[in-house]
Amino acid sequence: MLESLKQEVLQANLDLVKHGLVILTWGNASGIDRERGLIVIKPSGVKYDELSLESLVVVDLEGKIIEGNNRPSSDTQTHIELYKAFSEIGGISHTHSKYATMYSQACKEIPCLGTTHADHFSGNIPLARFLTDIEIEDGYEKNTGKVIVERFKTLNPKKTPGVLVSGHAPFTWGTNAADSVINAIILERIAEMAMGTYQINPEISELPRYISEKHFLRKHGPDAYYGQKKL
Amino acid sequence: MLESLKQEVLQANLDLVKHGLVILTWGNASGIDRERGLIVIKPSGVKYDELSLESLVVVDLEGKIIEGNNRPSSDTQTHIELYKAFSEIGGISHTHSKYATMYSQACKEIPCLGTTHADHFSGNIPLARFLTDIEIEDGYEKNTGKVIVERFKTLNPKKTPGVLVSGHAPFTWGTNAADSVINAIILERIAEMAMGTYQINPEISELPRYISEKHFLRKHGPDAYYGQKKL
Amino acid sequence: MLESLKQEVLQANLDLVKHGLVILTWGNASGIDRERGLIVIKPSGVKYDELSLESLVVVDLEGKIIEGNNRPSSDTQTHIELYKAFSEIGGISHTHSKYATMYSQACKEIPCLGTTHADHFSGNIPLARFLTDIEIEDGYEKNTGKVIVERFKTLNPKKTPGVLVSGHAPFTWGTNAADSVINAIILERIAEMAMGTYQINPEISELPRYISEKHFLRKHGPDAYYGQKKL
Amino acid sequence: MLESLKQEVLQANLDLVKHGLVILTWGNASGIDRERGLIVIKPSGVKYDELSLESLVVVDLEGKIIEGNNRPSSDTQTHIELYKAFSEIGGISHTHSKYATMYSQACKEIPCLGTTHADHFSGNIPLARFLTDIEIEDGYEKNTGKVIVERFKTLNPKKTPGVLVSGHAPFTWGTNAADSVINAIILERIAEMAMGTYQINPEISELPRYISEKHFLRKHGPDAYYGQKKL
Numbered sequence: 001m002l003e004s005l006k007q008e009v010l011q012a013n014l015d016l017v018k019h020g021l022v023i024l025t026w027g028n029a030s031g032i033d034r035e036r037g038l039i040v041i042k043p044s045g046v047k048y049d050e051l052s053l054e055s056l057v058v059v060d061l062e063g064k065i066i067e068g069n070n071r072p073s074s075d076t077q078t079h080i081e082l083y084k085a086f087s088e089i090g091g092i093s094h095t096h097s098k099y100a101t102m103y104s105q106a107c108k109e110i111p112c113l114g115t116t117h118a119d120h121f122s123g124n125i126p127l128a129r130f131l132t133d134i135e136i137e138d139g140y141e142k143n144t145g146k147v148i149v150e151r152f153k154t155l156n157p158k159k160t161p162g163v164l165v166s167g168h169a170p171f172t173w174g175t176n177a178a179d180s181v182i183n184a185i186i187l188e189r190i191a192e193m194a195m196g197t198y199q200i201n202p203e204i205s206e207l208p209r210y211i212s213e214k215h216f217l218r219k220h221g222p223d224a225y226y227g228q229k230k231l
Numbered sequence: 232m233l234e235s236l237k238q239e240v241l242q243a244n245l246d247l248v249k250h251g252l253v254i255l256t257w258g259n260a261s262g263i264d265r266e267r268g269l270i271v272i273k274p275s276g277v278k279y280d281e282l283s284l285e286s287l288v289v290v291d292l293e294g295k296i297i298e299g300n301n302r303p304s305s306d307t308q309t310h311i312e313l314y315k316a317f318s319e320i321g322g323i324s325h326t327h328s329k330y331a332t333m334y335s336q337a338c339k340e341i342p343c344l345g346t347t348h349a350d351h352f353s354g355n356i357p358l359a360r361f362l363t364d365i366e367i368e369d370g371y372e373k374n375t376g377k378v379i380v381e382r383f384k385t386l387n388p389k390k391t392p393g394v395l396v397s398g399h400a401p402f403t404w405g406t407n408a409a410d411s412v413i414n415a416i417i418l419e420r421i422a423e424m425a426m427g428t429y430q431i432n433p434e435i436s437e438l439p440r441y442i443s444e445k446h447f448l449r450k451h452g453p454d455a456y457y458g459q460k461k462l
Numbered sequence: 463m464l465e466s467l468k469q470e471v472l473q474a475n476l477d478l479v480k481h482g483l484v485i486l487t488w489g490n491a492s493g494i495d496r497e498r499g500l501i502v503i504k505p506s507g508v509k510y511d512e513l514s515l516e517s518l519v520v521v522d523l524e525g526k527i528i529e530g531n532n533r534p535s536s537d538t539q540t541h542i543e544l545y546k547a548f549s550e551i552g553g554i555s556h557t558h559s560k561y562a563t564m565y566s567q568a569c570k571e572i573p574c575l576g577t578t579h580a581d582h583f584s585g586n587i588p589l590a591r592f593l594t595d596i597e598i599e600d601g602y603e604k605n606t607g608k609v610i611v612e613r614f615k616t617l618n619p620k621k622t623p624g625v626l627v628s629g630h631a632p633f634t635w636g637t638n639a640a641d642s643v644i645n646a647i648i649l650e651r652i653a654e655m656a657m658g659t660y661q662i663n664p665e666i667s668e669l670p671r672y673i674s675e676k677h678f679l680r681k682h683g684p685d686a687y688y689g690q691k692k693l
Numbered sequence: 694m695l696e697s698l699k700q701e702v703l704q705a706n707l708d709l710v711k712h713g714l715v716i717l718t719w720g721n722a723s724g725i726d727r728e729r730g731l732i733v734i735k736p737s738g739v740k741y742d743e744l745s746l747e748s749l750v751v752v753d754l755e756g757k758i759i760e761g762n763n764r765p766s767s768d769t770q771t772h773i774e775l776y777k778a779f780s781e782i783g784g785i786s787h788t789h790s791k792y793a794t795m796y797s798q799a800c801k802e803i804p805c806l807g808t809t810h811a812d813h814f815s816g817n818i819p820l821a822r823f824l825t826d827i828e829i830e831d832g833y834e835k836n837t838g839k840v841i842v843e844r845f846k847t848l849n850p851k852k853t854p855g856v857l858v859s860g861h862a863p864f865t866w867g868t869n870a871a872d873s874v875i876n877a878i879i880l881e882r883i884a885e886m887a888m889g890t891y892q893i894n895p896e897i898s899e900l901p902r903y904i905s906e907k908h909f910l911r912k913h914g915p916d917a918y919y920g921q922k923k924l
Contacts, residue, residue: 023416025458026347045458074449074457096347102424105345106432114567115630116488116558133441140445167438168346185485193564195431200657201568207629210595214602218536226536227487227507254878256920257809276920305911305919327809333886336807337894364903371907398900399808426893576798577861578719578789647716655795662888663799669860672826676833680767688767689718689738 001067002040005031006053009040009091012177016095017048019185027095028073031177032083034090037061041079043070074141081145082173086157091177093184099191100170100184103127107166110194111206117194118212119219120186122159126151130166144168159220162187232298233271236262237284239322240271243408247326248279250416258326259304262408263314265321268292272310274301305372312376313404317388322408324415330422331401331415334358338397341425342437348425349443350450351417353390357382361397375399390451393418463529464502467493468515471502471553474639478557479510481647489557490535493639494545496552499523503541505532536603543607544635548619553639555646561653562632562646565589569628572656573668579656580674581681582648584621588613592628606630621682624649694760695733698724699746702733702784705870709788710741712878720788721766724870725776727783730754734772736763767834774838775866779850784870786877792884793863793877796820800859803887804899810887811905812912813879815852819844823859837861852913855880 012029016022025048030041039059046055057068063080065072073079079092095101103110103125110125112118117125128144128151135143148163148171161183162172172183197204206212219226243260247253256279261272270290277286288299294311296303304310310323326332334341334356341356343349348356359375359382366374379394379402392414393403403414428435437443450457474491478484487510492503501521508517519530525542527534535541541554557563565572565587572587574580579587590606590613597605610625610633623645624634634645659666668674681688705722709715718741723734732752739748750761756773758765766772772785788794796803796818803818805811810818821837821844828836841856841864854876855865865876890897899905912919 023420024413043459044456070459071456098420098424099427101345101347102427102431105424105428105438106435108432113629114563116563130439130442133439136441136445140449167344167442182486189485189560193560193567195427196561196564196657197567199430199661200564200570204568207567208592208595210598211592211629214598218602225506225533228505228532254882255875274921275918301921302918329882329886330889332807332809333889333893336886336890336900337897339894361901361904364901367903367907371911398806398904426889430892575860576794578794644717651716651791655791655798658792658795658888659798661892662795662801666799669798670823670826672829673823673860676829680833687737687764690736690763 002033002036002038002058003053005033005040006056009042009056009177010051010053012091012093012181013042013051014048015178015181016093016184019181021093021095021097021181021184021188022048027093027097028075029091029093029177029181030073030076030079031091032089038066039076039079039083041072041076043068044072044074046070075144077139077141078145078148078171081142081149082171085145085149085152086173088158088175089161089173089180090175091180092171092173093177093180094169094171095184095188096169097184097188099195100164100187101168102195103191104164104169105167109164110191112212113194113197113204114207115211115215117190118207118215120183121162121190122156122212122216125162125164125187125190126155126160127164127166159216233264233267233269233289234284236264236271237287240273240287240408241282241284243322243324243412244273244282245279246409246412247324247415250412252324252326252328252412252415252419253279258324258328259306260322260324260408260411261304261307261310262322263320269297270307270310270314272307273304274299275303275305277301306375308370308372309376309379309402312373312380313402316376316380316383317404319389320392320404320411321406322411323402323404324408324411325400325402326415326419327400328415328419330426331395331418332399333426334422335395335400336398340395341422343443344425344428344435345438346442346446348421349438349446351414352393352421353387353447356393356395356418356421357386357391358395358397390447464495464498464500464520465515467495467502468518471504471518471639472513472515474553474555474643475504475513476510477640477643478555478646481643483555483557483559483643483646483650484510489555489559490537491553491555491639491642492535492538492541493553494551500528501538501541501545503534503538505530506534506536508532537606539601539603540607540610540633543604543611544633547607547611547614548635550620550637551623551635551642552637553642554633554635555639555642556631556633557646557650558631559646559650561657562626562649563630564657565653566626566631567629571626572653574674575656575659575666576669577673577677579652580669580677582645583624583652584618584678587624587626587649587652588617588622589626589628621678695726695729695731695751696746698726698733699749702735702749702870703744703746705784705786705874706735706744707741708871708874709786709877712874714786714788714790714874714877714881715741720786720790721768722784722786722870722873723766723769723772724784725782731759732769732772732776734765734769736761737765737767739763768837770832770834771838771841771864774835774842775864778838778842778845779866781851781868782854782866782873783868784873785864785866786870786873787862787864788877788881789862790877790881792888793857793880794861795888796884797857797862798860802857803884805905806887806890806897807900808904808908810883811900811908813876814855814883815849815909818855818857818880818883819848819853820857820859852909
């Protein structure tokens with residue numbers, strides 16, 4: 001069942017390691033089959049070099065295990081909340097990548113300081129608030145998803161495909177698992193370059209909006225001219 | 232004698248190199264056989280690519296060489312003090328890894344700034360004080376162990392599996408040598424991310440306690456649900 | 463047509479990846495055949511590991527596609543403006559390399575702080591200004607080239623083979639595509655070391671001019687004695 | 694002639710690359726045969742992957758080429774001044790390694806902040822002053838050697854096997870070329886960790902002298918007990 005989705009999710013998890021975004025067991029990628037309402041996700045606490053197609057876990061949108069002999073990622077309920085709220089997305093990555101995690105721990109959004117950011121994320125990289133103690137008791141991982149969704153009340157998750165969770169780490173998403181990994185790579189680089197930019201010039205302002213919009217639109221707008229035409 | 236322990240200690244020493252925690256001869260890992268009261272440790276000053284099972288040294292808890300043709304690590308007396316005081320531990324790693332050493336040299340404890348830290352270390356990464364000149368004359372390495380133990384008077388070495396030594400570098404430990412290496416990897420990453428977090432936001436506070444406790448307990452508490460069930 | 467130029471441009475694009483200056487599709491290298499007035503450039507948005515000689519695009523100095531089935535790099539008009547204005551150059555590289563991009567985003571020129579800089583770039587690494595909104599509407603990439611050329615009104619592009627574009631990233635050039643990659647490597651390292659130098663000593667002054675000139679001239683002057691004699 | 698010395702110098706130059714201390718052609722290692730008064734050194738401006746035993750240059754202590762078809766390193770006169778003044782040394786490395794160069798450009802000595810430093814360098818990493826314009830005209834490379842020697846008037850080059858040159862980069866030395874490379878690796882790591890230590894705690898003091906002396910002596914003193922006994 002879901003063989004090609006499993007293949008894609010397996011590859012996405014391995015790519016998180018390959019691109020230096022996770023060490024040990026610190027991250028997980030998932031993908032969703034929207035028609036069947038089924039999610040394929042990394043098993044909890046399993047090392048990346050021990051992952052196989054069989055080790056992946058299939059859950060439904062209630063979190064019920066449909067297939068697999070392992071427990072799913074402890075962050076599964078967070079993934080589910082995002083899939084429920086963001087109907088356009090097909091894959092999610094969660095990492096503790098260095099620089100995005102530093103910004104999460106520092107509880108700072110990342111303003112758009114350059115065209116690298118503008119090419120991929122519209123506006124600030126948003127920061128989801130801390131959970132309250134009641135929210136944690138009530139369901140830590142589910143409510144982590146809910147505070148992310150709360151932060152996106154006025155944002156478009158397609159244009160801003162990622163978030164920093166206060167005191168924790170980033171989540172990114174995309175059209176599929178592979179795309180969520182690409183966005184994790186991009187977010188990490190944006191975070192590192194933002195930190196360095198402020199070190200060089202603590203007074204720097206955001207990129208003028210007419211430039212950031214131009215960059216976002218030349219890549220993602222209706223008249224985008226970046227890349228090759230999709231036929 | 233102690234073949235499997237030797238194999239484990241050899242691998243742990245090589246893993247310190249593989250994970251970028253030591254260069255040249257700057258570190259050592261050991262393991263203990265609690266029943267026999269014997270420690271296997273790296274020989275002093277030998278390059279990692281020249282290590283073999285035969286080159287390892289077996290010492291007892293008095294530091295007496297029981298087997299081996301080499302001098303044991305110059306830090307052996309520190310390892311012995313830790314094994315004596317922390318009866319639950321089975322392995323120790325000592326490195327001069329970059330970021331943990333920077334914190335040691337800066338004489339600063341590392342507060343818990345995020346869930347990455349909370350997942351693995353309960354509370355601050357503690358800092359052991361400088362030795363006095365009398366303590367150094369009396370036995371530098373032994374007393375290094377003693378000031379670490381002194382710092383843990385009110386701490387649980389199982390929940391806080393590592394320490395920074397003022398002006399020197401970190402020691403980590405675990406259930407065995409391999410586990411002490413994992414904790415060395417984690418400590419290094421926590422240190423690097425703490426430094427960056429303060430760079431981004433010098434005013435940041437510690438993670439709220441109800442979040443750090445949740446994270447520690449979901450991984451290490453009686454009802455831990457991270458990872459696969461051990462059967 | 464232009465087989466050896468294509469080979470050189472292909473290699474230059476791959477070298478940008480090899481030297482860690484680009485990830486994803488974030489950069490492009492080109493070369494020019496001055497006699498025919500034809501430029502070979504990377505296709506837009508194509509991954510580096512999918513590049514081939516056939517995938518490269520040949521354009522003339524008006525930007526008209528002369529050969530190739532792909533769209534040329536979206537930055538092609540910038541390359542063209544530089545080739546038109548700087549008649550001595552034969553190749554151009556554009557990257558979003560980390561440290562040069564941080565300086566671009568910080569809108570700071572890089573003063574000459576040491577002999578590493580002086581050996582390769584005469585004077586500051588210059589910063590081209592932001593485009594106005596009218597310039598962006600009128601032709602974003604073409605006008606990016608024009609503001610670079612504007613910044614070089616009083617500079618010699620042979621002695622200062624690169625530039626930072628405000629809020630964007632660096633461009634470098636050279637006698638050919640390979641040489642422009644070398645200058646991208648050098649600029650990146652100069653930027654990283656300048657940032658660190660200011661961190662260590664925020665009050666540091668530029669290298670005394672009699673030293674920077676000595677270094678530039680021993681490598682590039684009429685009596686240069688660095689390297690082997692070209693026969 | 695001098696085959697084993699050539700082999701050693703070739704390997705040392707390659708090791709500078711392997712350990713990330715040089716890129717492009719930014720560094721050189723040499724070794725001396727004290728009995729014959731001959732130095733083997735890297736040729737100027739030749740890429741490391743094009744080096745061979747035959748490409749190395751043999752010069753005498755006047756700088757006269759005794760063997761080889763290439764020009765020797767442009768820094769040869771600096772090496773010669775050091776060999777003349779420091780009779781105990783057998784090899785020299787010059788790099789533009791990142792962190793040691795940052796300190797050189799920042800014109801700051803590196804105080805002893807921890808045992809990693811104390812294990813290998815006695816006291817500060819010294820800084821040689823800028824040359825005057827007259828000294829540069831009179832012989833830039835020779836006088837670079839002379840200002841290093843001047844800085845060591847009250848220092849012991851065996852105990853402090855390296856220096857930072859103001860506005861330029863480090864030189865290290867040792868009993869032979871390989872040993873000078875080891876000291877270049879150590880200096881680079883000490884510089885990086887010093888920079889980070891000050892970032893974490895700008896008020897930190899030097900390591901207490903009774904600790905730094907203990908560390909230096911346990912490794913290099915008459916009763917050294919680090920490493921294996923040399924028979």
